[in-house]
Amino acid sequence: MIPFIQLFALYVIIHGAGGPGGGFQGGVVFASAFILYVIVFNLAGGRTRFPESANTIFSSLGLYLYAGIGLLAIIFSSGAAQYLNYGFIPFTSDFHENRALGMDFVEMGIGITVMAITASIFFDLSQQDEKRREEEEEEESK
Amino acid sequence: MNRLKVSAFLLIILLCALFIYVAEDIPVFGDPNTPPLKSVELFTLEVDSLASLLNQHIVPEKLSGELVKRGFPPPSRVEKISDLEGEWNVFIAKEEPRYAREEKYYWVRKEGDKLRISRYAFVVRWIEKGLEETAVSNMVTYGLADYRGYDTLGETSVIFTAGISVILLLRRRSRL
Numbered sequence: 001m002i003p004f005i006q007l008f009a010l011y012v013i014i015h016g017a018g019g020p021g022g023g024f025q026g027g028v029v030f031a032s033a034f035i036l037y038v039i040v041f042n043l044a045g046g047r048t049r050f051p052e053s054a055n056t057i058f059s060s061l062g063l064y065l066y067a068g069i070g071l072l073a074i075i076f077s078s079g080a081a082q083y084l085n086y087g088f089i090p091f092t093s094d095f096h097e098n099r100a101l102g103m104d105f106v107e108m109g110i111g112i113t114v115m116a117i118t119a120s121i122f123f124d125l126s127q128q129d130e131k132r133r134e135e136e137e138e139e140e141s142k
Numbered sequence: 143m144n145r146l147k148v149s150a151f152l153l154i155i156l157l158c159a160l161f162i163y164v165a166e167d168i169p170v171f172g173d174p175n176t177p178p179l180k181s182v183e184l185f186t187l188e189v190d191s192l193a194s195l196l197n198q199h200i201v202p203e204k205l206s207g208e209l210v211k212r213g214f215p216p217p218s219r220v221e222k223i224s225d226l227e228g229e230w231n232v233f234i235a236k237e238e239p240r241y242a243r244e245e246k247y248y249w250v251r252k253e254g255d256k257l258r259i260s261r262y263a264f265v266v267r268w269i270e271k272g273l274e275e276t277a278v279s280n281m282v283t284y285g286l287a288d289y290r291g292y293d294t295l296g297e298t299s300v301i302f303t304a305g306i307s308v309i310l311l312l313r314r315r316s317r318l
Contacts (some may be wrong), residue, residue: 017278022286023298056309063302066295084291096277103278103287110298117305124312 005033013111017103023110030111031118043126055120062113069105174269181249181260184212189255196220196230196250205232205259209248214261215241217248228252246270 013026038046070084077088086102087095170176177183187204195202201217210216218235232248234241245267249260268289269281276284286294 017280017283019280020282022283059302059305063298066298070291070295084295086288094277096275099275099288100277103276103283106287106291106294107283110294113298113302117301120305121308124308128312 023107027111027114030115058116065109
């Protein structure tokens, strides 16, 4: 089930330009795959699949990707300071095609950040819950 | 107690009536020709000789004077809307910091012996120029990621900040 959910999430992100969908929705769908994994198996298993270090890196990577596309636009517009005007980045020869492609990259950045942050919040909350349950069990055993 | 019930009932009826009164004026959803979606009416002028001037693609002095007096950008060019009698599109010139190219801005139409001058709603330009300018067919996506790119960057950083705060509050450890 999980690979299908992830594939669907990627579909939602990539087809954000043509149909309904986009970075925010796709990111949440992707994170729901991890949440499903933790519900079916357990928290430790989920953490080995999606380790904490990777989670922290991904959560800022998406934002860096977005801001980086904007900076690339500044660099390629050669001093006109067109921040986030993707048309200047030479992916292809056509100005308007460039805008479409830049939009796709931005959507990917949004998707990565939303996915990592949603998963991170879920892991943190469930970790807290598990810790408290362990403490209660210890008190009961005393 | 009984009086309270009656007054509550009357209040509900009053609210329903108010709702119906307001809902009557809400335009049909998705119809691009309803007045609030298409244009904002500015003022009316007497026709006189303006219609013939407009038909010759000349901007009448009276029209541009009235527009400038009210603080709107001065018109530069007139075009007749094809296959419609008595309706014209008025364009404004390129004006560097605000308009990167010539824009369709005013909508003039003849009704009886009055000329109604309206300004096109922003939605019209959004729908007409979006696909051409961004090569993306989804109206929502080019709004989200291109025209309002700064806004979306801010939204993403809001989500990022929320996640970082949850990490700092709940993950009480020395290392992040």
